[in-house]
Amino acid sequence: xxxxxxxxxxxxxxxxxxxxxxxxxxxxxxxxxxxxxxxxxxxxxxxxxxxxxxxxxxxxxxxxxxxxxxxxxxxxxxxxxxxxxxxxxxxxxxxxxxxxxxxxxxxxxxxxxxxxxxxxxxxxxxxxxxxxxxxxxxxxxxxxxxxxxxxxxxxxxxxxxxxxxxxxxxxxxxxxxxxxxxxxxxxxxxxxxxxxxxxxxxxxxxxxxxxxxxxxxx
Amino acid sequence: xxxxxxxxxxxxxxxxxxxxxxxxxxxxxxxxxxxxxxxxxxxxxxxxxxxxxxxxxxxxxxxxxxxxxxxxxxxxxxxxxxxxxxxxxxxxxxxxxxxxxxxxxxxxxxxxxxxxxxxxxxxxxxxxxxxxxxxxxxxxxxxxxxxxxxxxxxxxxxxxxxxxxxxxxxxxxxxxxxxxxxxxxxxxxxxxxxxxxxxxxxxxxxxxxxxxxxxxxxxxxxxxxxxxxxxxxxxxxxxxxxxxxxxxxxxxxxxxxxxxxx
Ligand SMILES: Nc1ncnc2c1ncn2[C@@H]1O[C@H](COP(=O)(O)OP(=O)(O)OP(=O)(O)O)[C@@H](O)[C@H]1O
Ligand SMILES: [Mg+2]
Numbered sequence: 001x002x003x004x005x006x007x008x009x010x011x012x013x014x015x016x017x018x019x020x021x022x023x024x025x026x027x028x029x030x031x032x033x034x035x036x037x038x039x040x041x042x043x044x045x046x047x048x049x050x051x052x053x054x055x056x057x058x059x060x061x062x063x064x065x066x067x068x069x070x071x072x073x074x075x076x077x078x079x080x081x082x083x084x085x086x087x088x089x090x091x092x093x094x095x096x097x098x099x100x101x102x103x104x105x106x107x108x109x110x111x112x113x114x115x116x117x118x119x120x121x122x123x124x125x126x127x128x129x130x131x132x133x134x135x136x137x138x139x140x141x142x143x144x145x146x147x148x149x150x151x152x153x154x155x156x157x158x159x160x161x162x163x164x165x166x167x168x169x170x171x172x173x174x175x176x177x178x179x180x181x182x183x184x185x186x187x188x189x190x191x192x193x194x195x196x197x198x199x200x201x202x203x204x205x206x207x208x209x210x211x212x213x214x215x216x217x218x
Numbered sequence: 219x220x221x222x223x224x225x226x227x228x229x230x231x232x233x234x235x236x237x238x239x240x241x242x243x244x245x246x247x248x249x250x251x252x253x254x255x256x257x258x259x260x261x262x263x264x265x266x267x268x269x270x271x272x273x274x275x276x277x278x279x280x281x282x283x284x285x286x287x288x289x290x291x292x293x294x295x296x297x298x299x300x301x302x303x304x305x306x307x308x309x310x311x312x313x314x315x316x317x318x319x320x321x322x323x324x325x326x327x328x329x330x331x332x333x334x335x336x337x338x339x340x341x342x343x344x345x346x347x348x349x350x351x352x353x354x355x356x357x358x359x360x361x362x363x364x365x366x367x368x369x370x371x372x373x374x375x376x377x378x379x380x381x382x383x384x385x386x387x388x389x390x391x392x393x394x395x396x397x398x399x400x401x402x403x404x405x406x407x408x409x410x411x412x413x414x415x416x417x418x419x420x421x422x423x424x425x426x427x428x429x430x431x432x433x434x435x436x437x438x439x440x441x442x443x444x445x446x447x448x449x450x451x452x453x454x455x456x457x458x459x460x461x462x463x464x465x466x467x468x469x470x471x472x473x474x475x476x477x478x479x480x
Contacts, residue, residue: 117314124308125328126300139318217374218317
């Protein structure tokens with residue numbers, strides 16, 4: 001069974017997985033901090049900014065990611081005569097915006113759950129708003145949001161398969177090509193194992209982080 | 219001159235007049251107890267002194283200098299408010315320790331962050347020696363509140379009484395001119411109130427100026443230099459503990475004192 005066919009299929013799937021991994025990691029690294037900015041916007045005391053941000057979040061969360069990917073890819077070409085050359089870049093932009101919106105809501109939930117007394121204790125100790133957020137509140141928020149965050153990250157792994165809608169060759173597309181061309185079914189199951197292993201590792205990582213933050217309560 | 223002078227201070231939440239013209243003075247080294255029924259505005263008064271709330275009118279003077287002046291139109295910046303706050307410390311009813319820091323770190327944090335902030339303003343590097351001093355100071359304070367054994371514990375590992383003593387050490391670390399307590403023992407089991415009140419008594423002996431909102435009438439009677447009884451957003455009666463508790467003039471005070479029978 002482990003003939004050259006197996007290895008060439010393996011190689012094709014690996015390449016697909018490479019795109020999946022790239023999409024996953026760049027989206028994560030960019031949307032986690034961007035989500036915090038969006039979150040600040042949605043909690044701003046300046047009401048125009050707050051409303052604008054909340055409408056933005058509503059639109060992004062209320063429409064399918066697949067549609068957003070298509071819009072980012074086709075809009076510049078069809079509306080402004082500047083077709084997008086780099087398909088992966090278009091997918092990344094759509095994913096980063098989409099996930100920033102989702103993460104921002106997770107952050108907001110976490111921040112709003114921190115007791116007011118934590119802020120006030122910081123204030124009466126003469127701390128600046130920045131110090132209160134970064135030195136007191138942030139890690140408590142992180143501890144609270146770890147579970148929803150890990151759900152969202154695992155969803156991201158699976159969402160990467162949407163990139164194929166504009167013909168980016170991620171893992172599922174690679175598998176489907178093989179199935180269609182070579183009439184083999186096992187690569188589909190094999191592909192499933194890629195996702196399972198990857199998500200398994202992520203679950204372990206989140207578990208380790210949770211354990212690390214277990215040293216305090218609250 | 220009085221250390222603290224509060225003049226005609228008012229505070230409204232919407233239509234509700236929570237403070238209706240509060241006047242009092244406090245001398246350096248004195249202990250002022252504020253008593254009164256629920257909703258009379260005691261917490262609001264402390265929060266105004268600590269700039270957690272902005273009064274609607276009136277004045278707060280510290281050694282004659284206005285910290286708050288309701289008549290002045292000048293805007294105060296966040297940095298100015300931070301400076302003003304440092305004249306006061308506040309110990310909350312429910313402690314509000316920072317859960318992710320050890321007892322020792324809870325006490326050093328604000329001192330260290332202030333050094334960092336000052337360094338940033340003055341465009342210099344934070345002074346390492348200062349951090350070492352802060353650490354020593356924190357250890358000393360924790361020893362004074364009887365917690366030298368607990369410096370490396372986290373707040374969740376402590377009893378309520380211990381947590382409140384950490385909160386007191388944390389407030390003392392910044393050397394406020396006036397230390398305020400908002401019902402420091404109300405969240406504690408009865409058997410734990412003693413250890414916290416003992417610490418406050420000891421502070422009195424070292425001439426720390428304090429304002430204590432309390433329902434512990436016995437404590438107010440024996441520890442205060444001055445007692446204020448608040449009712450409905452006003453000061454109904456004030457004076458020495460003997461005057462307020464043993465010989466109250468106002469019928470409302472009389473009723474309150476009788477109810478809380480010493
Ligand atoms: N943020 C707020 N918004 C609206 N009303 C408030 C607010 N804070 C306090 N109040 C009201 O102001 C009044 C005085 O409250 P305050 O907390 O100062 O009373 P207190 O004397 O400390 O009472 P207690 O003994 O129960 O602690 C109450 O009627 C309360 O409902
Ligand atoms: Mg109160």
